[in-house]
């Protein structure tokens with residue numbers, strides 16, 4: 001079992017940023033409105049994720065750290081209509097198998113919470129523990145027992161910036177959640193959780209950007225697209241400011257990136273990449289999210305329909321005479 005978890009960890013847990021992503025997604029699934037992330041030394045010393053979500057009872061917490069323990073899928077049919085971000089039930093078990101792992105959690109109904117300690121996949125303790133409602137997960141010394149993987153980690157700076165990138169993207173996909181990221185005791189990200197996409201963009205990229213972005217609002221053939229695209233005054237040399245969210249999931253997708261590029265450069269033949277945030281909502285039947293272990297890619301039933309929608313959404317936003 002420990003070995004299986006360590007192998008599975010290779011798929012789910014590529015690096016500290018993938019741990020942060022899985023844990024934040026769990027917090028989102030738990031209904032959190034506030035999520036705090038603290039990391040040290042690029043995440044390799046420690047990562048601590050604290051949420052004010054629904055928490056777990058002792059029984060739930062004991063189950064949660066077992067492989068294939070998910071509270072989110074009740075039947076095979078559910079697999080085809082997935083509303084929550086997690087559904088495989090492997091993240092916690094995998095992460096706990098390659099770290100010193102501490103889970104502290106409490107539901108509002110309980111007076112006392114629960115703390116579970118796991119070391120390299122070995123369950124070491126479960127004790128009653130006084131804590132605020134919600135869940136805190138601490139992951140220390142990631143890959144301490146898989147030295148080959150630990151050696152593969154990039155510099156602290158690189159790993160930290162990957163974490164900052166994913167936290168920013170998750171904040172953009174959840175403007176109603178207040179995020180705070182602290183890197184080695186320095187606040188790197190803080191978003192208001194007001195629900196406004198523009199406010200969240202401004203909090204992440206600087207308040208000046210507010211004047212340099214157009215809203216996107218597009219609808220056709222059951223595809224809904226919301227978001228922002230920047231004016232040519234706000235271009236980057238990389239895609240660092242481009243975030244694509246499909247049915248609440250941050251993904252990467254070549255077709256969508258191509259549609260963005262084509263639309264933007266059809267109107268504005270300047271070089272560089274605009275700030276783009278797309279919240280795309282499509283019927284579950286039009287997209288398969290179950291194609292990638294880290295769930296970072298999806299497969300559309302028809303790429304052309306998506307391409308067309310994104311292309312027109314961007315063009316409309318740039319062309320809107322109201323600007």
Ligand code: ADP
Pocket residue numbers: 022026027030051053054055056064065069070071072085086087088089090091092093135
């Ligand atoms: P999955 O998200 O695929 O269900 P995980 O291993 O990520 O699998 O989590 C296992 C289970 O632990 C979840 O289904 C959920 O019931 C519980 N859980 C994990 N994180 C949290 C959290 N932050 N708050 C409440 N419950 C959680």
Ligand code: MG
Pocket residue numbers: 022025026085086087089091092
């Ligand atoms: Mg999960």
